Amino acid sequence: xxxxxxxxxxxxxxxEHLTAxxxxxxxxxxxxxVVLATVYNNLGSLYKSGKIRKISLDGCxxxxxxxxxxxxxxxxxxxxxxxxxxxxxxxxxxxxxxIAIDSYDLNISYLCPDCKNKEKNHxx
Ligand SMILES: [Zn+2]
Ligand SMILES: [Zn+2]
Numbered sequence: 001x002x003x004x005x006x007x008x009x010x011x012x013x014x015x016e017h018l019t020a021x022x023x024x025x026x027x028x029x030x031x032x033x034v035v036l037a038t039v040y041n042n043l044g045s046l047y048k049s050g051k052i053r054k055i056s057l058d059g060c061x062x063x064x065x066x067x068x069x070x071x072x073x074x075x076x077x078x079x080x081x082x083x084x085x086x087x088x089x090x091x092x093x094x095x096x097x098x099i100a101i102d103s104y105d106l107n108i109s110y111l112c113p114d115c116k117n118k119e120k121n122h123x124x
Contacts, residue, residue: 003034011052020062053067055072057079070085071108084108090104
């Protein structure tokens with residue numbers, strides 16, 4: 001299997017929104033000789049061909065995601081990303097703006113359960 005296929009498989013079967021480095025370590029389990037530059041190159045071409053999504057957030061390394069239509073809950077404290085499946089707003093956006101759009105990224109800010117717990121413990 002080519003690296004690109006394996007990387008795509010790792011992304012599609014994961015809900016973790018992996019960074020290039022995390023993908024590199026997973027890939028190393030199967031291909032000990034792989035180098036990080038190869039992972040970056042393959043991620044670049046997968047992204048360019050529209051097979052994967054990229055999540056870019058301030059202060060976080062890029063994360064990669066399957067290309068099915070969904071949106072993201074992003075923890076404002078730790079930056080963890082969870083999937084949320086909402087209605088597709090493409091038609092509503094196009095209707096309101098009169099412009100054909102390619103895609104949109106909806107990142108919903110919240111406090112994840114882990115951080116919420118930490119905050120609670122901190123207050124007690
Ligand atoms: Zn959090
Ligand atoms: Zn996602």
